[in-house]
Amino acid sequence: MSELTPLPAATVTLIRDSEAGLEVLMLQRNFQSGFMPGMHVFPGGALDEADYSAQACALCSGLDDATASGILRVRGGGLGYWVAAVRESFEEAGILLACDPDGGLVVLDEPEEIDRFRAHRHALNAGEKEFIALCAAENLRLATDRLVYFSHWITPQGAPRRYDTRFFAARAPQAQDALHDNLETIAHQWVAPGAALAAHAEGRFNMRTPTLKTLEMFARHETADALLEALRARQEVPAILPRITRDGRRLLPGDPGYEEADSAEGRGKWEI
Amino acid sequence: MGDIVPGVIARINDLVIRITAPNPGMMTGPGTNSYVVGKEELALIDPGPESETHLSALLGAVGKRLRWIFCTHTHLDHSPGARALKAATGAQLLGFARTPADGRQDPDFVPDQALRDGDIVDCGGFRLRAVHTPGHASNHLCYLLEGQALLFTGDHVMQGSTVVISPPDGDMAAYLHSLERLLSFELAALAPGHGLVIETPHEEARRLIAHRLKRERKVLDAFDRRNPAHLDELLPIVYNDAHPRLHPVARRSLHAHLIKLQREGRVVETEGAWMRDAGGC
Ligand SMILES: [Zn+2]
Numbered sequence: 001m002s003e004l005t006p007l008p009a010a011t012v013t014l015i016r017d018s019e020a021g022l023e024v025l026m027l028q029r030n031f032q033s034g035f036m037p038g039m040h041v042f043p044g045g046a047l048d049e050a051d052y053s054a055q056a057c058a059l060c061s062g063l064d065d066a067t068a069s070g071i072l073r074v075r076g077g078g079l080g081y082w083v084a085a086v087r088e089s090f091e092e093a094g095i096l097l098a099c100d101p102d103g104g105l106v107v108l109d110e111p112e113e114i115d116r117f118r119a120h121r122h123a124l125n126a127g128e129k130e131f132i133a134l135c136a137a138e139n140l141r142l143a144t145d146r147l148v149y150f151s152h153w154i155t156p157q158g159a160p161r162r163y164d165t166r167f168f169a170a171r172a173p174q175a176q177d178a179l180h181d182n183l184e185t186i187a188h189q190w191v192a193p194g195a196a197l198a199a200h201a202e203g204r205f206n207m208r209t210p211t212l213k214t215l216e217m218f219a220r221h222e223t224a225d226a227l228l229e230a231l232r233a234r235q236e237v238p239a240i241l242p243r244i245t246r247d248g249r250r251l252l253p254g255d256p257g258y259e260e261a262d263s264a265e266g267r268g269k270w271e272i
Numbered sequence: 273m274g275d276i277v278p279g280v281i282a283r284i285n286d287l288v289i290r291i292t293a294p295n296p297g298m299m300t301g302p303g304t305n306s307y308v309v310g311k312e313e314l315a316l317i318d319p320g321p322e323s324e325t326h327l328s329a330l331l332g333a334v335g336k337r338l339r340w341i342f343c344t345h346t347h348l349d350h351s352p353g354a355r356a357l358k359a360a361t362g363a364q365l366l367g368f369a370r371t372p373a374d375g376r377q378d379p380d381f382v383p384d385q386a387l388r389d390g391d392i393v394d395c396g397g398f399r400l401r402a403v404h405t406p407g408h409a410s411n412h413l414c415y416l417l418e419g420q421a422l423l424f425t426g427d428h429v430m431q432g433s434t435v436v437i438s439p440p441d442g443d444m445a446a447y448l449h450s451l452e453r454l455l456s457f458e459l460a461a462l463a464p465g466h467g468l469v470i471e472t473p474h475e476e477a478r479r480l481i482a483h484r485l486k487r488e489r490k491v492l493d494a495f496d497r498r499n500p501a502h503l504d505e506l507l508p509i510v511y512n513d514a515h516p517r518l519h520p521v522a523r524r525s526l527h528a529h530l531i532k533l534q535r536e537g538r539v540v541e542t543e544g545a546w547m548r549d550a551g552g553c
Contacts, residue, residue: 265515268301268466271434271483272514272522 006154006164010084011044012147013214014095014172015224020192022223024215025093025172028187040196040207042214043092044085046163051087052080056132061099062145071149072166082144085168087131091124093188095172097147098140105143105173146170150231151217153210154241156250164239167214169231171224193219209242209250276302276468279329284469287311287398288422291329293320295349299521301432301466304349307424308333309417313396315340316363317415317424318465319353327356336361340395343367344426344465345409346378355380366393368404368411372441377409387413403457407447408435414454421460429454429476431467434483436521437528444528445535448484451477484529491529492538495548502544503527 014025026040050056057065057079069078090096096117098106108117120138123129135142147168155162193215199205200212207215221227243251243258251258276282278294287310292303304320308330314337320326330353338361343351346367354365369386371377387393389404401416405428415424427435428450437444459473470476487510494509495501503526510529511522530546533539540547 265298265518268296268298269432270298270514270518272487272511272518272525 006162008047008081008084009045009163009165010047010081010088011042011165011167011210012085012089012093012097013042013167013169013218014089014093015169015218015227016172016174016190017224018190018192022218022221022227023190023192024196024218025095026189026191026196027092028189038206039211040205041211042167043088043095044165045088045092047080047084048087050130050132051083052077053132055136056080056083056142059132059135059140059142060144061103061141068144072152079144081149081166082147082168083132083142085147085166085170086142086144089170090121090131092186094118094121096140097143097170097173098135098138099143101139101141105146106140107173143170148228148231150234150237151210151214152237152239154239156242156244165210167210169228171228209252210240213252276305278303279325281333284463285420285422287420288417288463289333290463291326291333293323293326293349293353295321295323295326299436300349301430303466305463305465305467306330306353307463309398309400310337310395311397313337313339315342315393315395315398315400316357317342318344318350318426319357321349322352322356326353327360330357331360334361338363340393341365342393342400342413342415342424343381343383344414344424344428345412346371346381347376347409347427348378350426350465351378351381368413370411372410374438374441376438376441389413392418403453405450405453407443407450408437410441410443410446412450416457421458422463423454423457423459423461423473424463424465426465429462429464429470429480431462431464431470433466434480434525436524438524439528439531442524442528444484444488444525444532447528448481448532451481451484487525488529488533491526491533492548495539495546500542500545500547503530503546506530506546 016023027043029039029041060079063079063082065079068082069076072078072081086097096106100106108114120134124131147170149166149168151167153165196205196215197219200207218227221230240253276292278292282290284290289308291306294303296303304318306320307317309315314334316338319341341354341357341363343354358365364384366385366387367383371381387402389402391402393400399418401418403414403416405412405414408427412426412428414426414428437447454477455474462470462473464470490510494506497509498505507519507523507526510526511519514522530539534541538549
C-alpha cells in the first residue's frame with residue numbers, strides 16, 4: 001500500500017455580512033476536475049514554489065515567516081500558506097486580499113481598475129503572469145494580517161492525492177464581486193452556512209468532510225465579526241487526519257473505531 | 273510485486289500460486305496466504321480460516337486436482353479451512369501430530385498423515401520437506417519445496433510485521449533456535465503465511481534474530497529503572513517504540529522474553545514480580 005506524502009495546501013474561507021446574515025463564498029469544482037469533481041468547496045490549492053519566495057515574504061503585510069511558522073507549528077516556510085491563501089483567493093474566487101501602500105484594503109471599484117484586474121486574473125489563470133510579480137508591479141502588499149488561521153486537515157491515507165491543508169478565514173473586501181465575469185469555469189456562490197448544510201442534508205450540495213465541518217462551525221455565528229473573533233480565540237488547532245475504514249467509511253478523530261482504522265498497525269504493518 | 277488483494281490469484285513462479293484469504297487485520301496483515309503447488313496433482317499449504325469466500329476461491333483454483341492439504345500450524349487463521357476443503361476434494365490432510373491445548377488452536381485438526389521434522393512428502397512432480405520450527409507455535413512446520421529452495425514459512429516468518437510469541441505454547445528460545453535453523457538450509461526465497469514473498473531469506477532470518485536479541489537487551493536494561501518489576505511496569509519501558517495499541521500483543525512476547533531469561537537464570541519471578549539477577553547480566 002503506497003503512502004503518499006501530503007502536499008502543503010491552503011484553503012481560504014471568504015466571509016461577508018449580508019441581509020440574510022453571515023455568508024461564505026463557495027465554488028463548485030468542474031466535473032472534469034481530478035480532485036473532488038463536482039464538489040462544493042472553498043477556494044484553495046497546493047502551495048507553489050513562489051509562495052515561499054523571499055519576494056513573496058517581503059510583500060506580506062504585518063506577518064513574517066518566523067511568526068507564521070510559529071502559528072502553524074512548522075519549522076519554516078509557514079508564511080507560504082498565507083501567500084497561497086491570498087493567491088488562490090484571487091485566482092479561483094476573484095477576491096483580492098491586498099492593501100495599498102497606506103495600508104487600506106484594496107476595494108477595486110473603478111471601472112478601469114476592474115478591467116485591469118480582470119485581465120490580470122485571466123493572465124494568472126492562463127499561466128502568463130505570476131501573482132507576486134503582479135502585486136509588486138501594482139504596488140500592493142498582501143493583506144496577510146487579515147487572514148485568521150483556524151483549522152488543519154490532512155487527506156486520509158489511501159486517497160489518490162493527499163494534501164496537508166491549512167484553513168484561513170478572511171472578510172471579503174466589499175464590491176469585489178465585480179471581478180467575476182462570464183469567462184468563469186467554476187461556479188461561485190455566496191451562501192449562508194446553515195442553508196448550505198440544509199441543502200447538503202437533502203443531498204443537493206455535495207461536500208467533503210472538512211468543508212462540512214467548517215460550515216457547521218461557521219453556522220454557529222451570526223456575523224462575520226463574531227465568527228472571526230471566535231476563530232481568533234482558538235488556541236490549539238489540532239491536525240485532523242480522517243481515516244478510511246476497510247468498508248469505506250470515513251472516520252474523524254474521536255469517532256468509534258478511528259484508532260484502529262487505516263493505521264499501519266491496523267493494516268498489520270508493525271514490528272515489536 | 274504489488275499489493276495483496278484477497279481472492280486474486282498471484283503467481284509466485286511456474287509451480288506456485290498464492291491466494292490470500294479475506295481476513296486482513298492487525299494480526300493477519302493483508303490476510304492469510306494459501307499457496308497452491310504443482311501442475312497436475314496439486315498440494316495446498318495453509319487453507320486459512322473457515323470462510324465461504326475463501327473456500328470458493330481455493331476450489332476455483334484447484335478444481336478436482338487437489339491431493340494434499342498441508343498446514344503449517346493450527347492457529348485459527350491457518351488450518352480451520354481444511355475441513356470443508358477436504359470434504360469437497362477428498363484431499364489428504366498433513367501436519368504436525370500433536371495440537372497444543374492453549375485455547376488458541378483449531379480443535380478439530382487431526383492430520384491423516386502426521387509429519388515430523390525431516391519428513392519428505394513426494395507429490396509426484398515435486399517434493400515437500402517438513403521443517404519443524406517451534407517458537408510461534410510448538411507444532412509449527414515450515415515446508416521446503418525441494419529443487420526450488422522455496423520455504424513456506426507460515427507464521428514462523430511473516431512479511432510486514434513480526435510474529436507474536438505467546439506463552440505457554442509460544443517459546444522465545446525455541447523461536448530464536450528455529451530462526452537460526454533457517455540459516456542451515458540453502459534458500460532462494462521465503463513464502464510467508466502473511467505478506468509478500470521475501471527474496472533475501474538468510475538476511476531476513478539474521479535481521480529477525482538481531483531484532484529479538486535487541487529487544488531482549490531492552491528487557492534486561494528495563495530493570496535498571498525498576499527492579500523488581502511487574503510485567504505491566506516493564507511493558508511501556510521495553511516497548512516505548514511501539515504504538516500503545518500494540519502493547520496488549522507486545523505483552524505476550526515480553527512474557528516470552530522473560531521466560532527465556534528465567535530459564536537461563538538471568539531473571540527470577542516471585543508471585544508476578546520479575547527481578548534481574550543481582551549478579552547482573
Ligand atoms: Zn499463527
